[in-house]
Amino acid sequence: MVGFGRLVPLHDGASGLIPRGTRAEVFEQIFGVFLLLGILVTVVVIGYMLFTAYKYRDGNGTHEFDPPTLGELPTGDSHGSKKLRLSFFLSAIIVVSLVLWTYGTLLYVEDDTTVEAKDAMQVEVVGSQFNWKFVYPNGHESTTLRVPEGKTVQLTVTSTDVFHTFGVPELRVKTDAIPGQQTDTWFIADETGTYEVRCFELCGAGHSYMTADVVVMERDEYRSWYDGTNESGSDSTNNTSNNSTNRTENSS
Ligand SMILES: [Cu+2]
Structure with missing residues (x-):
């Protein structure tokens, strides 16, 4: 059985970015890439959240930074907005490349001409x-x-x-x-x-x-x-002499 044990195998036909090989290998690679990215996103998000929770924890009323007050709107030129834009830009790049890569991979799986040629x-x-x-x-x-x-x-x-x-x-x-x-x-x-x-x-x-x-x-x-x-010829009836596992083929 081909399980998920072998993540992202790169033997045989694997060439370049788009995986090649049997369907099982191709889908394992898609699974592997999504799993790795999922882990990466989880680590970054949870890590940054914990870091922020610690950094901005409630102290004894003393803050090393200027906390926003209720009703204050964020300003566009602060350090935070740069970070926001950067993270948005990076996420967009990751998501778009992931979509393109997956689409290319699935095109290979669905491509009839690659198969006919082989x-x-x-x-x-x-x-x-x-x-x-x-x-x-x-x-x-x-x-x-x-x-x-x-x-x-x-x-x-x-x-x-x-x-x-x-x-x-x-x-x-x-x-x-x-x-x-x-x-x-x-x-x-x-x-x-x-x-x-x-x-x-x-x-x-x-x-x-x-x-x-x-x-x-x-x-x-x-x-x-x-x-x-x-x-035994090309008769179209059951050929039980050659195939003992034949079952009834006729339905009503
Ligand atoms: Cu059915």
Whole structure:
């Protein structure tokens, strides 16, 4: 499982300011940057507040400074207004750069052309009440998505009935499944294992049970499995001899 343990990993495709890599890595970097900035802002704000509270604490009526009196308006040319302008200016720079950086990063995540250029493997995803069906380029259909590790998988997602949302939380994948439309998304699974697919759009009574598995296999293992589905032709019915995890695919 890819957790938040590795904050801001900078290996592989990380180049320049905008992070590259799998979706999980990209979202971890966004999380890391926001976490660091959040900590920084907290430390500065709380620290300055405590410092000010101490500096201007109530003494014995003796003050080293000239405290404002009730009803006195702040004047524009004091030391304080410079500080106010500086802090406002700095905050604006931080917020604007953060917005631009996040936007650039998300553009990379959503960019179809980067994915297509990388010799991605294509799988169609069809959602229906209440299951997911995966269709491979050779016509093989399954209710389990099998993919090789480390390879870009491009998904074309649609639905046969109502709105669904296809999502694999651990791989940071989520996209709408809309009848009559196709939405594209992609992911790269770095580690072998089984990941859970869920529906993220309340679509009816069986919504909570609308799950499936993504099985990430070693490349050779995947190759031989996929060749096996190839031999048996491109029939569109259940192919139980090649996939023992097939479930019922038909809904009413
Ligand atoms: Cu659903």
